[in-house]
Amino acid sequence: MKDFMKKNLGSLSFFVLGILCTVFSFLLCFYWSALQKPFVAVAVYAIDGCFLFANVFCVVDGFSKTRGRRILNTLLGGALYLSLFSTFGCYFFGDRITPELFGGVLQVAVFLAPVLVILLPVYFFIAYIFGG
Amino acid sequence: MQAKFECYGRKKIALVYVLLAIFFVFSVGVTFYTVLSQRWDLLALCCGGISLLLMVLLWLVNLSADVTLDFEKRIFASKVPFRKEEGWEIGFEEIQRAAILSKEELEVYYKGKFLPKRALCIYLDEHQLKVVPGTRFSMLQLQQVLQKIERRGEDTV
Numbered sequence: 001m002k003d004f005m006k007k008n009l010g011s012l013s014f015f016v017l018g019i020l021c022t023v024f025s026f027l028l029c030f031y032w033s034a035l036q037k038p039f040v041a042v043a044v045y046a047i048d049g050c051f052l053f054a055n056v057f058c059v060v061d062g063f064s065k066t067r068g069r070r071i072l073n074t075l076l077g078g079a080l081y082l083s084l085f086s087t088f089g090c091y092f093f094g095d096r097i098t099p100e101l102f103g104g105v106l107q108v109a110v111f112l113a114p115v116l117v118i119l120l121p122v123y124f125f126i127a128y129i130f131g132g
Numbered sequence: 133m134q135a136k137f138e139c140y141g142r143k144k145i146a147l148v149y150v151l152l153a154i155f156f157v158f159s160v161g162v163t164f165y166t167v168l169s170q171r172w173d174l175l176a177l178c179c180g181g182i183s184l185l186l187m188v189l190l191w192l193v194n195l196s197a198d199v200t201l202d203f204e205k206r207i208f209a210s211k212v213p214f215r216k217e218e219g220w221e222i223g224f225e226e227i228q229r230a231a232i233l234s235k236e237e238l239e240v241y242y243k244g245k246f247l248p249k250r251a252l253c254i255y256l257d258e259h260q261l262k263v264v265p266g267t268r269f270s271m272l273q274l275q276q277v278l279q280k281i282e283r284r285g286e287d288t289v
Contacts, residue, residue, distance in 0.1 A: 076190050090175045
């Protein structure tokens with residue numbers, strides 16, 4: 001166990017940081033309402049955005065062979081995650097969807113981005129359920 | 133000097149770009165209509181359209197298979213996957229001859245169901261050959277590659 005921890009310290013600390021970041025984002029937004037302050041909101045969204053692209057990079061790194069493709073796949077993959085999440089969100093709310101609710105869905109997508117790699121199987125499962 | 137041949141013939145590339153244009157026009161059009169008419173129930177359609185557009189873009193970015201003839205290093209390289217081989221590189225000196233084989237002709241060398249309809253085969257000797265599956269190339273492209281391989285001894289490309 002100790003050997004495993006030592007070998008994968010980088011990945012493990014990345015996952016732990018991601019989980020902490022997601023938990024703090026939700027707490028700051030819904031519990032302490034700290035995101036109403038623009039400075040805090042910008043900082044939280046920026047950190048979550050960085051984690052989003054870092055997570056997507058982890059996924060695309062395995063199959064992208066050149067540097068250019070790696071960058072493009074990371075950017076497009078991040079955008080695809082957000083658009084797919086908001087598509088499911090919109091379908092979830094149906095006709096009741098409003099710009100405010102849509103903003104909320106996007107916010108949740110950004111907050112969950114730091115744990116994207118860990119939650120990937122869950123996302124696929126939800127997509128499978130909704131897909132029929 | 134290099135001669136590089138990207139996969140996918142002109143018709144297939146045109147088809148992909150038409151598909152991309154359709155998704156682009158659809159998603160931008162629906163988004164504008166949603167915002168202008170304030171029909172927020174159409175937001176799901178906008179997001180779905182943009183998702184499809186991004187998927188096509190990701191597919192385009194990852195179209196990577198191609199063959200290259202490097203006349204300076206005297207190397208023929210293929211990045212087109214065939215069976216378990218992801219890609220390979222051979223020197224011009226190793227090439228005995230090259231030919232475009234049909235599926236039936238390929239069955240002499242390879243067993244199994246999933247053989248390409250046509251393939252460019254590079255013979256290293258009578259029994260050993262390297263295969264570039266030709267289904268994603270147009271016939272014209274395959275003939276051009278074959279022509280270049282046959283003229284590999286000359287200085288001009």
